[in-house]
Amino acid sequence: MNIKVDRNEFLKALITVSKATTLRNVGSLEGILLESYDDVLSLYATNKEIQISTIIDAKVIREGKLLINSRILSDIVRSFDNGEVEIDADENNNIKLTCLNSKFNITAMDHRTFPNKEVYNINDFIKMDNHVIRNMIKETSFACATSDSVSPILTGILIENNDEDIKFVAIDGFRMAIRSEQSKERYMNNIKCVVPSSTLNELNKILTNYDDDVFLNINDKKFVANIGRTQLVSSLLQGQFIDYGNLLPKESKTIVKMNKNELLSACERAAIISDEGRAHLITLHFTDNNLLLTSKSAYGNVEENININLSGEDLDISFNSRYVIDALKVIEDEKVILEFNSSNSPCLIKPVSSNKFTYLIMPVRISN
Amino acid sequence: MNIKVDRNEFLKALITVSKATTLRNVGSLEGILLESYDDVLSLYATNKEIQISTIIDAKVIREGKLLINSRILSDIVRSFDNGEVEIDADENNNIKLTCLNSKFNITAMDHRTFPNKEVYNINDFIKMDNHVIRNMIKETSFACATSDSVSPILTGILIENNDEDIKFVAIDGFRMAIRSEQSKERYMNNIKCVVPSSTLNELNKILTNYDDDVFLNINDKKFVANIGRTQLVSSLLQGQFIDYGNLLPKESKTIVKMNKNELLSACERAAIISDEGRAHLITLHFTDNNLLLTSKSAYGNVEENININLSGEDLDISFNSRYVIDALKVIEDEKVILEFNSSNSPCLIKPVSSNKFTYLIMPVRISN
Numbered sequence: 001m002n003i004k005v006d007r008n009e010f011l012k013a014l015i016t017v018s019k020a021t022t023l024r025n026v027g028s029l030e031g032i033l034l035e036s037y038d039d040v041l042s043l044y045a046t047n048k049e050i051q052i053s054t055i056i057d058a059k060v061i062r063e064g065k066l067l068i069n070s071r072i073l074s075d076i077v078r079s080f081d082n083g084e085v086e087i088d089a090d091e092n093n094n095i096k097l098t099c100l101n102s103k104f105n106i107t108a109m110d111h112r113t114f115p116n117k118e119v120y121n122i123n124d125f126i127k128m129d130n131h132v133i134r135n136m137i138k139e140t141s142f143a144c145a146t147s148d149s150v151s152p153i154l155t156g157i158l159i160e161n162n163d164e165d166i167k168f169v170a171i172d173g174f175r176m177a178i179r180s181e182q183s184k185e186r187y188m189n190n191i192k193c194v195v196p197s198s199t200l201n202e203l204n205k206i207l208t209n210y211d212d213d214v215f216l217n218i219n220d221k222k223f224v225a226n227i228g229r230t231q232l233v234s235s236l237l238q239g240q241f242i243d244y245g246n247l248l249p250k251e252s253k254t255i256v257k258m259n260k261n262e263l264l265s266a267c268e269r270a271a272i273i274s275d276e277g278r279a280h281l282i283t284l285h286f287t288d289n290n291l292l293l294t295s296k297s298a299y300g301n302v303e304e305n306i307n308i309n310l311s312g313e314d315l316d317i318s319f320n321s322r323y324v325i326d327a328l329k330v331i332e333d334e335k336v337i338l339e340f341n342s343s344n345s346p347c348l349i350k351p352v353s354s355n356k357f358t359y360l361i362m363p364v365r366i367s368n
Numbered sequence: 369m370n371i372k373v374d375r376n377e378f379l380k381a382l383i384t385v386s387k388a389t390t391l392r393n394v395g396s397l398e399g400i401l402l403e404s405y406d407d408v409l410s411l412y413a414t415n416k417e418i419q420i421s422t423i424i425d426a427k428v429i430r431e432g433k434l435l436i437n438s439r440i441l442s443d444i445v446r447s448f449d450n451g452e453v454e455i456d457a458d459e460n461n462n463i464k465l466t467c468l469n470s471k472f473n474i475t476a477m478d479h480r481t482f483p484n485k486e487v488y489n490i491n492d493f494i495k496m497d498n499h500v501i502r503n504m505i506k507e508t509s510f511a512c513a514t515s516d517s518v519s520p521i522l523t524g525i526l527i528e529n530n531d532e533d534i535k536f537v538a539i540d541g542f543r544m545a546i547r548s549e550q551s552k553e554r555y556m557n558n559i560k561c562v563v564p565s566s567t568l569n570e571l572n573k574i575l576t577n578y579d580d581d582v583f584l585n586i587n588d589k590k591f592v593a594n595i596g597r598t599q600l601v602s603s604l605l606q607g608q609f610i611d612y613g614n615l616l617p618k619e620s621k622t623i624v625k626m627n628k629n630e631l632l633s634a635c636e637r638a639a640i641i642s643d644e645g646r647a648h649l650i651t652l653h654f655t656d657n658n659l660l661l662t663s664k665s666a667y668g669n670v671e672e673n674i675n676i677n678l679s680g681e682d683l684d685i686s687f688n689s690r691y692v693i694d695a696l697k698v699i700e701d702e703k704v705i706l707e708f709n710s711s712n713s714p715c716l717i718k719p720v721s722s723n724k725f726t727y728l729i730m731p732v733r734i735s736n
Binding site: 069072075076079080081095101102103104105106107265266268269272273299300301302303304305306 | 437440443444447448449463469470471472473474475633634636637640641667668669670671672673674
């Protein structure tokens with residue numbers, strides 16, 4: 001291989017694909033596969049769960065295939081000042097990497113040891129706005145179960161679509177986040193799959209470096225996202241996801257409207273005193289047009305008063321403060337609605353100005 | 369005690385003094401001592417090596433003394449929106465902390481268990497510009513020995529002054545950084561002491577939050593720094609510091625002038641390949657008006673070429689790349705001078721435009 005590429009483009013591409021090698025694999029999976037043909041260089045990395053590939057423009061003097069350690073290659077290219085990077089490799093895998101007055105000689109790995117590059121051509125797709133899908137990931141992934149969960153399926157985000165919209169749903173057993181959105185264009189319907197939240201978080205990171213829309217394609221086994229000339233492919237999680245529709249209460253006996261930042265600040269203050277041993281417990285006393293928020297522990301106690309707009313019955317209810325804080329942090333609206341039925345049944349939190357985000361949280365039962 | 373203070377001023381004061389509690393002490397040393405009198409609140413913390421105190425304005429309704437856990441108090445005040453914070457404590461150490469609609473009830477510790485507050489009144493002093501002393505700390509502290517050094521005295525920075533200037537000197541056995549500066553005003557001479565670098569790094573952090581000049585006072589046992597109404601007192605390190613004047617070469621057979629950023633970038637690139645097992649070794653080949661910088665390891669090798677201005681003899685010399693990089697990072701000048709005598713004797717690195725900073729670095733001996 002002998003090619004010339006722009007340093008900045010090359011580095012961006014390396015950063016993108018190296019996300020598929022972050023799990024510290026051993027041997028060939030630590031590598032990035034470079035392949036040059038026509039006027040392009042393709043880069044490809046995989047850890048068998050996620051694979052990421054991208055293509056950049058290149059002056060191709062001699063075609064070829066190289067497998068290079070991801071960390072070494074990224075560090076070298078990052079260290080170059082911007083200019084033209086030349087990669088010149090002989091048949092024995094000796095590589096000269098030059099840029100301006102710098103010359104590196106490194107050795108490639110044997111590319112025949114690397115898994116075959118799989119490319120998915122997307123015909124049917126759901127087209128999403130770059131910024132919108134990033135928000136959907138941000139507003140649901142925090143509510144996924146962690147990797148040591150007893151239900152591995154809950155470490156993923158349910159993606160489903162119908163004629164109306166596309167939904168992301170995350171549940172960890174104590175709370176649920178649902179985010180729905182219109183797609184820009186849609187040539188796939190009735191999709192239902194569970195994508196690892198780690199995959200979507202990697203997709204989110206890639207998207208911050210691109211402006212392009214995202215083209216999603218989902219089949220029985222794979223989740224495929226195309227962003228310009230970059231493709232991310234991930235395995236799906238297999239298993240039965242919770243039927244989340246049944247969890248949503250059909251009616252509400254208490255409905256509260258209030259300022260989001262006031263509630264968030266009060267929860268954060270109460271959390272300082274709330275005790276890890278008592279599940280970061282805070283108690284909310286809704287009466288008339290006042291919320292009294294309290295918390296206590298060995299350190300002392302705290303009382304917060306907030307003006308609210310209440311309709312329905314007065315109510316006392318207790319939560320793990322972290323679950324309330326997590327949800328309020330991703331809501332961008334100035335005001336939120338809280339809906340309750342009793343001290344022992346789930347609460348709904350929604351932004352006032354849109355019905356695209358719904359958060360459900362289980363209360364902590366307090367014996368009097 | 370019953371007082372009212374401004375939240376922002378209170379928080380800044382808490383952040384300042386809590387630096388003396390960062391070493392995770394146990395019991396009363398985790399606390400901050402609050403004392404109100406006249407129209408002020410004084411705050412004081414100590415870990416017995418460093419003590420920090422500061423004073424802010426307060427409306428004092430009832431004088432008193434309180435010892436409160438530093439983390440809890442800082443977290444509470446940080447969580448408040450800006451406004452007036454009221455501290456109201458009864459004789460049983462029950463404290464009400466209120467701000468706007470928030471009310472915390474916490475318990476104070478017994479302030480009688482806390483070391484007596486020592487206040488040093490500075491009469492003789494060396495007055496330094498805030499920004500200048502921060503630079504002096506930054507440009508020397510990186511060259512101190514680490515806490516596991518066999519020479520504990522080298523974990524400190526030597527401070528000495530004479531009629532002409534004040535000097536900070538750091539030596540770790542492989543390199544030395546000397547920074548000298550005129551003081552703004554001086555009523556102390558012939559000081560010579562070794563201050564723990566940790567103390568000076570804490571002082572540096574405090575100074576970033578203040579604009580005031582610094583008034584230094586040093587006696588046999590203590591280093592005292594006054595910044596406005598804030599005072600930091602530290603123990604000194606005891607022992608014999610290296611006679612650094614003898615380490616400086618009297619003449620130079622090779623003098624090289626070159627661009628600092630070009631040298632820094634080349635060293636950073638070479639360091640990617642340089643091997644930890646070989647002490648991050650890089651080799652510099654000075655000939656005519658060219659520097660060829662090389663490094664090799666199991667990963668491969670790298671060559672960098674830089675234009676230089678050389679007078680004297682050609683020279684090959686090897687260094688631990690980290691020692692060169694550390695020094696170049698703190699030099700702000702565009703150009704540097706390097707002075708050598710042989711491959712086995714120390715090299716000097718200085719900025720071209722000032723004689724305030726001198727860095728000495730020992731080469732690594734290479735057997736041919």
